Amino acid sequence: MRPLKEKTVLADICAWTLICGYVLFFCYISFLRYRSFDFGDMDLGVYSQMIWNITQGSLYSSIMGVNILGHHAHFILFLIAPVYLLFQSPLTLLFLQTLSLGLAAYPIYLIAKRELNKKLALALLFSYLVYPALGYVNLYEFHVTVFATLFLSLMFYCFIKEDFRGFVLFMILSLLCQENMPLIIIPVGAYAFFAKRPKRWALVPVLSGLIWFWATVYKVMPYFNRDTIQFFRIYGHLGDSIPEIARSVLSNPIGAASGIMTRMDIFYLLSLSVPVCFLCLLDLRILIILPVLMQHLFSARLWEHTIFYHYTAEMLPVIFISTIYGIKRFFTVDFVKNNIRQGMFIGLFLTVAVTSSICFGGGLDLLANRKDITRDILDCQKERFIGMVPEDAGVVATFEFLPKLSRRKHLYSFHHIVDGAYTLSDRPYSLPENTEYALLDFNDSLTFDRFHPYFGCFIDFYDRGVSDANMRNFLKESDWGIIESAGSIVLLKKGHSSRHKLFQTLSRLPRISNHVGATAAGEVELIGYDVDRMDKQGAEQVKLTFFWKALNNDRGDYGCFLYIIGKDGCIISEIIKPICYRVYPSYAWREGEIVKEDYNLILPQEVKGGYIIRMGLFEYKDKDKRVLRFDSLSSDAVDDKGLVSIKI
Numbered sequence: 001m002r003p004l005k006e007k008t009v010l011a012d013i014c015a016w017t018l019i020c021g022y023v024l025f026f027c028y029i030s031f032l033r034y035r036s037f038d039f040g041d042m043d044l045g046v047y048s049q050m051i052w053n054i055t056q057g058s059l060y061s062s063i064m065g066v067n068i069l070g071h072h073a074h075f076i077l078f079l080i081a082p083v084y085l086l087f088q089s090p091l092t093l094l095f096l097q098t099l100s101l102g103l104a105a106y107p108i109y110l111i112a113k114r115e116l117n118k119k120l121a122l123a124l125l126f127s128y129l130v131y132p133a134l135g136y137v138n139l140y141e142f143h144v145t146v147f148a149t150l151f152l153s154l155m156f157y158c159f160i161k162e163d164f165r166g167f168v169l170f171m172i173l174s175l176l177c178q179e180n181m182p183l184i185i186i187p188v189g190a191y192a193f194f195a196k197r198p199k200r201w202a203l204v205p206v207l208s209g210l211i212w213f214w215a216t217v218y219k220v221m222p223y224f225n226r227d228t229i230q231f232f233r234i235y236g237h238l239g240d241s242i243p244e245i246a247r248s249v250l251s252n253p254i255g256a257a258s259g260i261m262t263r264m265d266i267f268y269l270l271s272l273s274v275p276v277c278f279l280c281l282l283d284l285r286i287l288i289i290l291p292v293l294m295q296h297l298f299s300a301r302l303w304e305h306t307i308f309y310h311y312t313a314e315m316l317p318v319i320f321i322s323t324i325y326g327i328k329r330f331f332t333v334d335f336v337k338n339n340i341r342q343g344m345f346i347g348l349f350l351t352v353a354v355t356s357s358i359c360f361g362g363g364l365d366l367l368a369n370r371k372d373i374t375r376d377i378l379d380c381q382k383e384r385f386i387g388m389v390p391e392d393a394g395v396v397a398t399f400e401f402l403p404k405l406s407r408r409k410h411l412y413s414f415h416h417i418v419d420g421a422y423t424l425s426d427r428p429y430s431l432p433e434n435t436e437y438a439l440l441d442f443n444d445s446l447t448f449d450r451f452h453p454y455f456g457c458f459i460d461f462y463d464r465g466v467s468d469a470n471m472r473n474f475l476k477e478s479d480w481g482i483i484e485s486a487g488s489i490v491l492l493k494k495g496h497s498s499r500h501k502l503f504q505t506l507s508r509l510p511r512i513s514n515h516v517g518a519t520a521a522g523e524v525e526l527i528g529y530d531v532d533r534m535d536k537q538g539a540e541q542v543k544l545t546f547f548w549k550a551l552n553n554d555r556g557d558y559g560c561f562l563y564i565i566g567k568d569g570c571i572i573s574e575i576i577k578p579i580c581y582r583v584y585p586s587y588a589w590r591e592g593e594i595v596k597e598d599y600n601l602i603l604p605q606e607v608k609g610g611y612i613i614r615m616g617l618f619e620y621k622d623k624d625k626r627v628l629r630f631d632s633l634s635s636d637a638v639d640d641k642g643l644v645s646i647k648i
Contacts, residue, residue, distance in 0.1 A: 011118035015109050015125055022129045023102040026138050029373070030094040033139075036375045037382055037400040040446050042413055043141035043310075045402025047077075048090040052407045054081040055088075062432075063402065063413050065422055070224030073179035073216035074144045090403040093142045101138050104150040104317065105129055107157035112324045114160065120327060123346045127353040128320050131275055133307040135362025137316070145313040148177040152184065153317040159188070164200065171205055179216040182209030183291040184314055191288060217242075229424050234299050245298070260297040264305050264455075268297075271307045272319060275356035277349060280319050282326035289315040302455045307360065377605050381486040385439055388483065388491060395437040398444040410434050415447050419461045420470050431474070436494050438480060442581040443488040449559075451623045458621065464557060464587065471583045475502070486541070487602045488578060503580040506594040512547060518632035518644055520617050523555040524548055524586055526630065527594070531648055534600070542601040542648060548579070550589035556619045558586045558628065563614040563643070564607060572611065573604045613646035614639065 033039060042063065050061050050068050054077060059068045068077065084092055105128050112121035128134065137146060151174040158166035171188075175181045189205035221231075232240050239245040273280060280286050296304040296311050303309045330336055386404050389395055394410030396417070405411055416422060416429040442448065450460045461467065474480075481496030490502065512528040519525045525548065532543040560577040579586055580597045589595055603611075617628040629642025638644055 008118065011113070011122060014122055015106065018122075018125055018129055019102050019105050022105070023098050026098040026102070026135075027095050029139070030098060031091065032373045032375075034091055034094060034403065036373050036379050037404075038373045039141055039403055040399050040444070041141050042399050042402055042415070043143060044090055044093065045399070045406050045411070045413075046071075047142050047144065048093060048403055048406035049408075049411055050074075051077055051081050051084045051093070052088065053409065054078060055085045056409070058409065060409075062409060062411050064229065065416075065429075066226070066228045067224035069220055070222075070226065071229065072144070073220055075176040076144055076147055076173070079176070080147075088407060090142070090406060097142050097146045098138055100146045100150045101134060102129070104153040107153040108317065108320045108324070111157055111160055111321060115324050115328055119342065119346060123349055124320065124324060124327075126350060127276060127323075128316075130353050130357040131316070131320075132356055132360035132362040133272060133275075133312040134316060135357070136308050137310045137313045139362065140309050143310040143313065144177050145310060148174050148181060148184075148314050149316050151177065152314065155188075156317055156321050159192070159201075167201070168204060171208065175208065175212045178314075179213065179221065180292060180295060181314065182213040183295060184288060184318070185209040185212075187288040187291060191285065227425075228422050228427055230426070231424060233424055234301055237300055238298060249298070260294075262305075264302070265297055268305050268307065271360050272312070272315075275353055275360070276319065276323045276326075277352050279326035279330060280322040282329045283322040283324075285318065285325060286322040288322075289318045302452075302457075302459070306454065307362070308454070378487060378489070378602055381602060382441075382489060385484065385486070385489060385491045389437045389439060393437050394432065394435040395439060396431060396435050397439040398441045398447055400441060400444065401439050405439070414438070414440055414444075415461045417470055417474050418447055418467045419463070420466060435478075438490075438492040440492070441489050442578050442583075443576055448578070448582050449620050453623075458623075462582065464585075464621075468583060468585050468588055475583065485598075485600050487575065487600065488581065490581070500598055502597065503584045504596045505584075506547075506596055509547065509594055514647055516632060516637045516644055518630040518638050519551065520558070520628050520630050521556070523551055524558065524589075524617075525551055526644060529646065531646070533648070540603045540607070542603065544599045544601055544646070546597050546599065548586075548589075548595045548597070550586070550591050550593045550595070553591045555586045555589065557621060558617050559620055561616055561618060561625075562601065562646075563616075564604065565612050565614060566607070567610050572606050575601070577601075577615075611648075613648060614641075614643040615646055616641075616643045 039045075046061060046063050049063055050071075053060060054068070060066075061068055061071060064071050068074065080093075080096065083096065105125050108128055109121050109125040112124045116124075137143070137149070151170045155167055155170035155174060158164075158170060171185055175185060185205045186209035189202045189209065192201035192205070232245075235245050238248040292314055299305070304311050382401070383404075386401065389405070391408065393408075394412070395405055395408070396412040396414050397405055398414045402411065402413060410432065412431060412435060417431060419429070421427060421429050446460055448460055448462045450458060452459050475492075478494045480492040480494055481498040482500045482502070483491045483493050483496060483498070485491070485500065509527065513530045515528040516526045517528070527547040527549055529547065530545040532545075534541040534543055559579055559582075562575045562577055563571050564573045564575070566572050577599055580595060584595065601613075617630070618625045619628065627642060630638045630644050631642070632638040632644075636645065
C-alpha cells in the first residue's frame with residue numbers, strides 16, 4: 001500500500017491537473033471568441049476601457065457616461081490595473097477571469113478533502129469545473145464579480161480553518177469587488193453567530209457589510225453617478241428605493257413570492273441544484289446565498305433569472321461548500337451507510353455532473369460547437385476596418401467592436417443612439433462632438449434583432465419608429481460619409497465625402513441593369529438591381545444596388561436574406577441583409593416612394609467556381625423568420641419557392 005502522504009500528494013497533483021486543464025481550455029475558447037468578434041455585449045469593452053483609463057490617470061467611462069465608481073463599486077479594478085498596464089489587451093481580462101474561476105476550485109477542494117476524503121474531494125472538484133453556471137460566468141463577456149468567486153472561496157476556507165486574519169483579508173477583497181457583496185458577507189456573520197463562533201467572527205462581517213453597503217449604495221455611487229444610470233429602475237415594479245422595495249415585499253409577501261416563482265425561476269433553481277444532485281440543499285449554509293438570490297429573482301431583467309449570464313458568480317462558492325456538507329450529512333443517514341458504497345456514489349455524482357454540463361451547456365458542449373467561433377473572412381474585414389481608425393480618434397461603435405477599440409478615452413456605444421437614452425436611464429443621450437468615426441454592424445443582434453428562445457421574446461434596443469428616426473438624425477446632423485463597407489459592416493467618418501450611400505430616396509427611376517418587378521405581400525416591390533464585382537484586400541465582393549418601391553402606407557419591418565448556392569445546389573452561406581441598414585426601414589417609406597440602397601456582399605471563402613444567389617424577405621419581429629414569398633410576372637425572376645434570383 002502507498003503511504004498516506006504519497007496518496008495525498010497524488011490527489012493534489014490530480015486536482016491541479018484538472019484546474020490547469022480548465023484554465024487552458026477556457027483561455028483557448030476566450031481567445032477564439034475574442035479573435036472572431038464573438039463578444040456581442042458591451043461589458044468586456046466597458047471594463048477594458050475602464051481599466052485602461054485607470055492606467056492613464058482617468059476615472060471616467062466614456063461608454064457608460066459616468067465616473068467608474070458611479071457605474072459599480074468596483075474598487076478591485078485599481079488592483080487589476082497594474083497587471084493590465086503590463087499586458088494591455090482585453091485578453092488579459094479574459095485570461096484573469098478564467099484563472100480566478102479556476103483557482104477558486106482549490107479552496108473548495110481543500111475544504112472537501114478536510115471534511116470528506118480525497119476521492120470525494122476530487123469528484124467535487126471535477127463537478128465544480130464542469131458546473132454549467134460556472135461555464136456561463138466564464139463565457140459571458142468579463143465581469144469583476146469573478147474575483148469575488150475566488151476571494152469568497154478563500155474566505156470560507158479560512159473560516160473553516162479558523163484563520164481569522166485570512167478570513168478578514170479575503171472578506172475585504174470580496175467587498176472591493178462590488179456593492180452587493182454585503183448580501184453574502186452579512187449572512188456569513190449571521191451564520192458565525194449561530195455556529196457559536198467567538199463574537200468577532202460575527203461582528204466583523206456584519207458591521208463591515210452594513211457599513212460597506214451604506215457607503216457604496218448611498219454615498220459613493222450616487223455621488224459619482226449623478227443619476228445617469230438609474231439602477232432602481234430594475235426594481236421599479238416594487239419601489240424606487242430600498243425602503244420602498246422592502247415595504248412592498250413585507251406588506252405583500254404572497255404577491256412578491258408569486259411574482260418570482262415562475263416557470264423560469266423554477267428552472268433557474270433547478271439548474272443550480274440538479275448538477276450537484278440537490279445535495280447543497282441538505283446543509284443550512286445554502287441560506288447564505290438567499291439575499292443575493294432574492295436580489296436577482298426580484299429584478300425585472302429576465303437574464304438575472306437564469307444561469308446563462310454572470311449573476312451566479314458570487315453564489316458559486318456557497319453552493320459547493322453547502323454541497324460538501326450536504327454530502328457529509330448524506331452519508332450519516334443509516335440507509336445510505338448500509339446500502340450505498342462510496343464508489344457507487346462518486347460514479348452517480350460524476351454522471352450527473354457531466355450530463356448536466358452537456359444538457360444545460362456552458363462547458364463540455366463547447367467541444368462540439370467550437371466551429372461557431374472560428375474566424376472567417378468577415379472577421380478579417382472587421383479587423384481591417386478597426387485598423388483604419390486612428391488610435392487617438394473618438395469613435396462610436398456597435399458592441400462587437402468595443403473591446404478592440406477600448407484603449408482610447410473617447411469611445412462610445414452605438415446602442416445609446418439607437419435607444420436614445422443612457423443605459424438603465426431616462427436621461428436623453430447626446431453623442432459628444434469629439435466623435436470622428438463610426439464603426440457599425442447593422443446586423444448586431446443585441447442592438448437590432450435579438451430573439452431569445454429561452455425567454456420567448458425579443459431582447460434588443462431597437463424600438464420601431466423611434467430607433468430608426470434616431471439613426472437618421474445621427475447621420476444627418478454630423479454629415480457622416482462612408483469610408484468603406486463590407487456586408488452590414490460600415491465605417492463612417494464625420495464630414496467625409498462619399499458617393500456610396502446607405503440609402504437614397506429617388507424622385508425618378510434611373511437606368512437599371514436587371515429588372516425584377518417582384519412584389520411581396522402587396523406592400524413592397526423590388527423593381528430591380530445593379531451588380532458590380534470588386535476585390536478589396538483579398539476579399540471578393542459583389543456590390544449590389546437595389547431599387548425598392550413602397551406600394552402602400554401599411555408595411556411590415558422587412559429584412560432580406562441571401563442564399564449563396566454552390567454548383568451542387570447546396571447552400572454555402574446564408575447572409576442576413578437589413579434593408580437600408582434598418583436606418584430607413586420598409587415601414588417608414590412613403591407610398592409610391594422609390595428607395596435605392598447599396599450593399600457590398602462579401603463572398604465566403606468556401607465559394608469556388610460557379611455559384612448562384614437567391615434572395616428572400618422576412619419580417620424582423622417574426623421569431624421564426626419565415627420566408628415572405630415574392631411574386632412576379634417574369635418567369636425567370638422568381639423561383640418556385642418565392643425567392644428572387646440574383647444574376648452575377
